[in-house]
Amino acid sequence: MLTYNTNQKPLRMPEYGRNIQNMLDHCLSMPDRDERNAAAAAIVKTMGILFPQLRETPGDNSKFWDHLAIMSGFSSDIDWPEGTVGEEEIASKPGKVAITQGNVKFRCYGRMVERMMNYAASLPAGDEKDQLIFMIADQMKKSLLAITPDGVEDSRIFADIAEMTHGEIRLDPKLHRLHSFRIVPTSNKKRHRK
DSSP states (O other): OOOOGGGSOOOSSGGGHHHHHHHHHHHHHOSOHHHHHHHHHHHHHHHHHHOGGGOSSTTOOHHHHHHHHHHTTSOTTSOOOTTOOOHHHHHOOOOOOOOOOOOOSOTTTOHHHHHHHHHHHHSOSSHHHHHHHHHHHHHHHHHHHHHOTTOOOHHHHHHHHHHHTTTSOOOOTTTOOOOOOOOOOOOOSOOOOO
16 A cells, blocks of 8 residues: 555655655664664765765765754764754754844835935036936836836936935936836736647
């Protein structure tokens, strides 16, 4: 009679498969400690043959020993090599990442656009400043088009730039024009091969 995987105990590391887990279970059931250690070394060697891409350097099996320890539930029946991962290392949670949200007035553009526009405002007048301002303004228009695909007026972008830079950069919609972008519609239909 067939035994289905749903009826068996769940695998701790399913990427190695049921056969490696069965080898480990058999290894842990061996009464002699020396045989268990030899069998564990053979399983690690088998894991290295099946997954050579997991080796960091040739001959280095430390990652496989760590995985074997995890699969065994950190059993004390095997003499683990020094440096093998422990249960407390796996159970520990990483520290909380501090995210400084700060005050982003124009969230639709993002913090980096605000920083770039303030940098552009601090540049001396010239061709480089003008090109940078228009490149940032084009990016702002693309960002708004992603949110509002109906269309975005250049005057709105220019008003946001003036507010973002506290009036240091003022662009006239009658004199300046941004690139016109359009959203390419995606088709939900699948292409059929003939």
